[in-house]
Amino acid sequence: MSAGAxxxxxxxxxxxxxxxxxxxxxRGLRVTMVDVGRPRPAPVRPDDSFxxxxxxxxxxWRYFLGSRFESVLFPGKKGEYYGFxxxxxxxxEGVDDYxxxxxxxxxxxxxxxxxxxxxxxxxxxxFNDDELEDFPFRYDELGPFYDEIARRIGIVGAxxxxxxxxxVHRHLDAPLDLDRHAALLxxxxxxxxxxxxxxxxxxxxxxxxxxREDRDGRKGCDYLGRCLWTCPRESLxxxxxxxxxxLGRPGFTYLDRRFVTHFRFESGKVRALxxxxxxxxxxxxxxxxxxxxxxxxxxxSKIVLDSLWxxxxxxxxxxxxxxxxxxxxxxxxxxxLGARWDPDTYQYHxxxxxxxxxxxxxxxxxxxxxxxxxxxxxxxxxxxxxLATATWFSKNVHGALGxxxxxxxxxxxxxxxxxxxxxxxERTKLVARYEPAPSEPADRKRALARIKRxxxxxxxxxxxxxxxxxPMGASVHYSGTLPMSTKRAPLTVDRDCRSHDFSNLWIADGxxxxxxxxxxxxxxxxANAARIATKxx
Amino acid sequence: xxxxxxxxxxxxxxxxxxxxxxRVRAKYREAHELGVVAVDGANTxxxxxxxxxxxxxxFSTRLAxxxxxxxxxxxxxxxxxxxxxxxxxxxxxTVGRVDAPTVSGPAAFVVETALRLAVFALLALLGLLVFxxxxxxxxxxxxx
Numbered sequence: 001m002s003a004g005a006x007x008x009x010x011x012x013x014x015x016x017x018x019x020x021x022x023x024x025x026x027r028g029l030r031v032t033m034v035d036v037g038r039p040r041p042a043p044v045r046p047d048d049s050f051x052x053x054x055x056x057x058x059x060x061w062r063y064f065l066g067s068r069f070e071s072v073l074f075p076g077k078k079g080e081y082y083g084f085x086x087x088x089x090x091x092x093e094g095v096d097d098y099x100x101x102x103x104x105x106x107x108x109x110x111x112x113x114x115x116x117x118x119x120x121x122x123x124x125x126x127f128n129d130d131e132l133e134d135f136p137f138r139y140d141e142l143g144p145f146y147d148e149i150a151r152r153i154g155i156v157g158a159x160x161x162x163x164x165x166x167x168v169h170r171h172l173d174a175p176l177d178l179d180r181h182a183a184l185l186x187x188x189x190x191x192x193x194x195x196x197x198x199x200x201x202x203x204x205x206x207x208x209x210x211x212r213e214d215r216d217g218r219k220g221c222d223y224l225g226r227c228l229w230t231c232p233r234e235s236l237x238x239x240x241x242x243x244x245x246x247l248g249r250p251g252f253t254y255l256d257r258r259f260v261t262h263f264r265f266e267s268g269k270v271r272a273l274x275x276x277x278x279x280x281x282x283x284x285x286x287x288x289x290x291x292x293x294x295x296x297x298x299x300x301s302k303i304v305l306d307s308l309w310x311x312x313x314x315x316x317x318x319x320x321x322x323x324x325x326x327x328x329x330x331x332x333x334x335x336x337l338g339a340r341w342d343p344d345t346y347q348y349h350x351x352x353x354x355x356x357x358x359x360x361x362x363x364x365x366x367x368x369x370x371x372x373x374x375x376x377x378x379x380x381x382x383x384x385x386x387l388a389t390a391t392w393f394s395k396n397v398h399g400a401l402g403x404x405x406x407x408x409x410x411x412x413x414x415x416x417x418x419x420x421x422x423x424x425x426e427r428t429k430l431v432a433r434y435e436p437a438p439s440e441p442a443d444r445k446r447a448l449a450r451i452k453r454x455x456x457x458x459x460x461x462x463x464x465x466x467x468x469x470x471p472m473g474a475s476v477h478y479s480g481t482l483p484m485s486t487k488r489a490p491l492t493v494d495r496d497c498r499s500h501d502f503s504n505l506w507i508a509d510g511x512x513x514x515x516x517x518x519x520x521x522x523x524x525x526x527a528n529a530a531r532i533a534t535k536x537x
Numbered sequence: 538x539x540x541x542x543x544x545x546x547x548x549x550x551x552x553x554x555x556x557x558x559x560r561v562r563a564k565y566r567e568a569h570e571l572g573v574v575a576v577d578g579a580n581t582x583x584x585x586x587x588x589x590x591x592x593x594x595x596f597s598t599r600l601a602x603x604x605x606x607x608x609x610x611x612x613x614x615x616x617x618x619x620x621x622x623x624x625x626x627x628x629x630x631t632v633g634r635v636d637a638p639t640v641s642g643p644a645a646f647v648v649e650t651a652l653r654l655a656v657f658a659l660l661a662l663l664g665l666l667v668f669x670x671x672x673x674x675x676x677x678x679x680x681x
Contacts, residue, residue, distance in 0.1 A: 055629035061564050064627040069573045072623045076611030337647075338640035376636050377622045386603040386660065387618045388552055389653050396638045396646055 006032040006253065008536065009273060009288040011260045011303065012295035013037055014115025015522050016509045016529035018242040019149060020294055021252065023533035030251040033243075034275060034286065036111035037256030038090050040118065040240055046232035050225035050373040051343045063087070064375065073378040085229050091118045097259045097276055098430075100298065101421065105323070105434035106473035107298055113256070114240030115296060116476050121227075121348040122208035122236050123367060123520035124155045126167050126527070130360035131517035136486045136495035139167060145527035147171055153237040154215055155523075157207035161193070165354040165363050166207065166519075173212050175205045176221055179345035181336055181370040181402065185458050186351065192457045200356035201454040206349040206367060209237035209523070216245070225373045227347035236348070255286075261426075262306035263291060263505075270505050290536065294508040294529065297321075297478035298418070301511055302430045304482065304491070305420040309428065317419050318491060320412030321434060322480040322516040326470040327444060329366075329404040329451055330379075331460040336400035343372050353404065355450050364447045365518040367405040371398075382466070404455070406447055407518040412480045413437060434472045444469065477521050479510035496535040497528070508532055541566055544592050548621040551598040553634035561624050561631070574616050583675040584613035587668070603657055604664030 008024055010017055013035040021031050044063065045056060054060050065071045066086030091112045100107050110116040126146045129139045149155075150171035158175050159168045178186065189196070189203045196203065210231075213220040218241065219233035227236055234241055246252050258275040264285065265271055272285040293300040301318050308314045353366035376394045379401070383390040394401075415435035420428050437443075452462045485492035488500050497512050499505040508529045510521055538546075545565040549557035557565075568574055591601040591614055598618075605614045625631040640646045 051629070054627060054632055060627050060629075061624060065623055068571055069568050069620070069623075072568075072573070072620055074573075074611075074619055075615045334643060337643040338638045338645060339642075340638055375623065376626055377619055380622060381615070381619050384606065385654075385657050386599055386606050387615070387622060388599060388602070389657050391552055391622060391635050392639070392653060393650065395636050396640050396649075398636060399638060 006030045006289065008032070008290045008292055009034060009286060010292040010294055010508070011035070011273070012115060012293070012299070012509070013113050013239065013243050014110070014294065014296055014509070015117040015120070015239045016525045017115070017294035018239045018246060019152070019526040020292060020508045020529040020533045021246055022152070022242060023530040024536065025246070025249050025251055027534065027536075028251070029536065032253040032255060032286075034255045034258045034260055034273065035113070036095060036259055036278065037254070038093060038112045040113065040230075041087050041090065043230060043232035048224070049344050050229065053226075053229075071375075073381065075381050088119060088230060091116070095259055095278065097261065098299065098302070099427075100430045100432060102432040102473070103434070104436075104472060105321075105432050106471045107432055107478070108473060108476050109296065109298055111259075112240070113243055114238050117522055118238045118240060119476075120209070120238060120522055121367075122210050123349065124150070124157070124207045124209050124523040125365070125519040126169055127517055127519065127524050128165065128167050131363075131515065131519075133361055134515040135513075136484050142524070142527055142531060143167065143169060145531045146523065148530055149523065149526045152242070153209050153526075154211040154218075155207055155209050156212060158205040160204035161197075161202040162204040162352060162354045164202065165365070172207070176208075176210065176212060176346045176350065177223070178350055179342065179370055179372065180339075181333060181341070181399065182350040182368070184333065184335060185368070185370075185460075188458045196454055196457050199450070199453065201450060202354040202356075203454070203458070204352065204354075206352040208348060210346070211235045211237075221346060223344050223346060225343040225345055225347055228373060260295070260303055262303055262310050263288070265307065265311060265502055268501065268503055270502050288504070290504045290506070292506045292508050293511075296509055297481055297511040298430060298432070300507060300509055301418045301481045302420070302428075305418065305430070306428055309420055309422060315420055315422065316491065317417050318481040319414050319417040320480040320483060321416040321418055321432065321478065322410040322412060322513070323434070323472050324410060324475040324477045324516060324518060325408045325436065325440060325444060325472065326475045327406045327448060328468040328470060329406060329448065329455075329462055330466050331402050331404065331455050331462045332397050333400040333402065333460045335459055338396050339399040341372055341399035345372055347371075347373050349405075353451060353454060355447065355454075357409075361515070361517060362409055363518055364450070365407045366451055367407075368402060369405070370402045402460070404451055406451055407475065407520075408440070408443055408447060409518040410480075410516040411437065412483060412514060418481050436472065477510070477516060479513040479516050479521060482507050482511040483514040484512045485514070497532045506532060506536070540592070541569060544588070544617070545621065547592055547595060547598060548618055549625065551595040551602075552618065552622055553625050553631060555631070555634060557621075557625070558630065561628070564624050565621065568620055574620060575613055576616075579611055579613050579616055581612070581675070582678060583672050584609065586671055586675055587612065587614045588617065590671075600660055600664050600667065603660040604668045607661055607664075608668075
């Protein structure tokens, strides 16, 4: 079967894939996208605010807690400080054909339209030259693509103290209005700025993929307070929005409900893509001219491993798996204890910390979220008090509460890798092992102490014992298993992400990153994918 | 009203100071019918005894909860109470009771927190006197 007589066949519909496709279509190429593509449920009552939903929905419990109460965080349930909305569960729903066994790592995968970035909180932080040191190109090559992605999706932010860590690109729109808590933090920073800066701590506006004004069929942010609960106005960007708009473009074919198992190759060239039609369970082959894998680091790596195993019986190891270690640090602003709060505000990170590292690329990044519309029961139950006292406590600190999500960088190491496990028959399983760098516990402790110090200077208090170290895999910034390399080595790609093993294969996702700064990588994934698409011969 | 519904009412009064409406009771029943509350490992003889004690009234609930938070956090009583809190905070009629500030500034907050912590400490101590023998009795009784 031919993939619709396309010039390019791409696997996946996530952040990298959709921006690769948009650039390729702009260049006149014909593209077929192969994807599982679970659709997002339609938003409920799109004009209502978070608070109004509780009053107007017939069954608000079903919406907020789920039909099986799956979003109630019971004691002892491994969780975070806020539950995951039930209607977003589709993002992480698996398929039977994709299995992972992991150690030291809790991997997530997505088969939704738009991929993992459907759960993105919009953090858009360009890598600077220090962070691109291990990449085979510099910021001046990637910069124009940051500009282009910002033009396409809309990014808000400011040229402030954090610009020393994050280059200021074009099309950076003015930031959204701050809520009272965030405004207070920024005011306080202006007073203690010199002292904090002397400690290598900087503070300022975060950068987020959200619209201030209506654009391209999306509405500007109206402060409904529903960011965590899926923005019904499409102000907060996710890749499914781009996919929706690509569907109408000539030259683009979308094959959904297809799971890609592997590709078939001969003489160093990919010939066909093996897919399972999930509706009929029939296996089929699609002929390909050029293949682009953009399914996300883990699924892309599995496709490569499966392809090698099926062709040659080889079980190779892809070393260098990376992810950002994250620590959630809850804090209370002493000035706001007992204060009323407004739920009709932007909910994700409005502010961010930047901590200078021992080396510039070892920068530590902290995203500050001044929680308003998360459910409170997970916070109340984590307090070491009876629930009535904990509820009294949480309702009186709610207006003062915030969380810093502290990110550390990661490097490619031999000890963290992916392999394929094979059993009887055709079914294979991805095996992931992650071993933190020996210095990680000390780095984490140091970063936490610095964040606590900075928060104290901003008038905030971190309750003892409440910092939560997230398991590896939770940040979903997977990368590094098929890295860019200027040397022609097996299982690597060149500077334009073209495989060194197969002449008509490109890898367009995080698998190609040779280093992972302490920043959300989604913006860079999109910019790099657009860059590669301009290089396609 | 069934004993489960009375239990829901008692727990609502304990957490929010009001009786819950019929719809909250219905959701509480539904969660029990779906089996998300009394899961394996959270439903021992001692767990059931704690719940039975808690049902007696709001003071009993508070005493049992203070003990459970320290010594049986993942047990049946805590699961039931967390469920009630989740139900209360997700409806407009009740959210204000569990998620709107009641103190008038940082100083009042500090004073009231100190008082509440002291009460919690006393209840935890009293709970030890009441529930350690109960726990021993449950253990002697054998079975689950």
